[in-house]
Amino acid sequence: MTARLVLRDVDVQHGRAKVLSGVSASIKAGQIVGLIGPNGAGKSTLLNAIAGQLSTKGKILWSGKPVDARDIGFMPQQCQVRADLSVLEVILLGRHEQLGWRIADDIMSAASRILAFFAIGDLAARSMQTLSGGQQQLVLLAQRLLREPQLLLLDEATSALDVRHQMHVLRLLKDYVARTGALVLIAVHDLNLAARHSDTVMLLNGGRLVGHGAFDTVITPDVLRSVYGIDAEFIPSQSGISVILPLSPTSIEANPMEETP
Numbered sequence: 001m002t003a004r005l006v007l008r009d010v011d012v013q014h015g016r017a018k019v020l021s022g023v024s025a026s027i028k029a030g031q032i033v034g035l036i037g038p039n040g041a042g043k044s045t046l047l048n049a050i051a052g053q054l055s056t057k058g059k060i061l062w063s064g065k066p067v068d069a070r071d072i073g074f075m076p077q078q079c080q081v082r083a084d085l086s087v088l089e090v091i092l093l094g095r096h097e098q099l100g101w102r103i104a105d106d107i108m109s110a111a112s113r114i115l116a117f118f119a120i121g122d123l124a125a126r127s128m129q130t131l132s133g134g135q136q137q138l139v140l141l142a143q144r145l146l147r148e149p150q151l152l153l154l155d156e157a158t159s160a161l162d163v164r165h166q167m168h169v170l171r172l173l174k175d176y177v178a179r180t181g182a183l184v185l186i187a188v189h190d191l192n193l194a195a196r197h198s199d200t201v202m203l204l205n206g207g208r209l210v211g212h213g214a215f216d217t218v219i220t221p222d223v224l225r226s227v228y229g230i231d232a233e234f235i236p237s238q239s240g241i242s243v244i245l246p247l248s249p250t251s252i253e254a255n256p257m258e259e260t261p
C-alpha cells in the first residue's frame with residue numbers, strides 16, 4: 001500500500017501568535033509536493049512541525065504512525081556546517097548511525113555515487129568552509145539523500161543554486177522519487193519552478209492551507225491577486241505549462257496572523 005502523510009488539524013503557536021491553524025491534508029507518497037505561499041505564510045513552520053522540531057496540536061502521521069526521525073531527511077532553511085570538515089566527511093555524516101572506526105564499503109560506494117549524481121566529485125576533499133553558498137547547499141542536499149529517506153523535507157533547498165543546478169537537482173529528486181517511492185515536500189518561492197517540477201502543490205497563506213492540488217488548479221490570476229497581492233500574466237509555453245510573469249504588486253499588507261493574538 002502506498003505510504004501517506006496525513007495532517008489532521010495541525011496548529012502551531014509561537015507565544016500568543018497562532019502561526020499554523022487547522023492544517024489538514026492527506027498526501028500520497030511517490031510525488032514531489034511544492035509548498036508555496038508568501039513570506040510568513042507558514043511553510044517553514046509546517047516543515048519543522050512534520051520533522052518533529054516544534055510542539056504541535058493535531059495529528060501528523062506517516063503511514064498511519066507518528067513520524068519517526070529515521071524515516072525523514074530534513075533540510076531546514078538556515079542550514080550550514082560550521083565545523084572544518086571536508087565535503088566527503090559531511091556527506092558520510094548522512095549515515096552517521098552506521099559509521100565506525102572503519103567505514104563500510106557499501107557506505108563509501110553510496111557516498112561516491114551521490115557525489116557523482118550531484119556532479120560534485122571534484123569537491124570531495126575540499127573543506128566545507130571554502131565552498132560557495134550554492135556548493136554548500138548541494139553538499140547538504142547530497143548528505144540528506146545518502147540516508148535514502150522515505151520522507152524528504154526541504155526548505156528552500158535550491159534557493160542558492162543557479163538555474164542549471166536547480167534543474168539538475170529537481171531532476172535528481174524526480175528520479176529519486178521514481179526509484180524509491182518517497183515523498184518530497186519542498187518549500188519554494190519561485191512559482192514557475194513549482195509549476196514545472198511539482199506533481200502537486202500546497203498553498204499556505206496566513207498559517208492556513210488555502211489550496212492543495214495540481215498547480216494550475218491552485219494558482220489562478222485571482223489567487224495570485226488575493227494571496228500574493230500581484231497581477232500576473234499567464235503565458236502559454238511549449239511545455240504545456242504557462243509561465244507566470246508578475247506585472248505589478250497591488251499593496252503590501254501586514255501578515256494578518258501576526259496582528260491577532
Ligand SMILES: Nc1ncnc2c1ncn2[C@@H]1O[C@H](COP(=O)(O)OP(=O)(O)OP(=O)(O)O)[C@@H](O)[C@H]1O
Binds near residue numbers: 014015045
Ligand atoms: N520562533 C518564532 N517565534 C515567533 N514567531 C515565529 C517564529 N518562527 C516563525 N514565526 C512566525 O511564524 C510565521 C510563519 O513563519 P514561517 O517561517 O513558517 O513562514 P514561511 O512561509 O516559511 O516564510 P518565508 O517564505 O519568509 O521563509 C511568521 O509570521 C513568522 O514571523
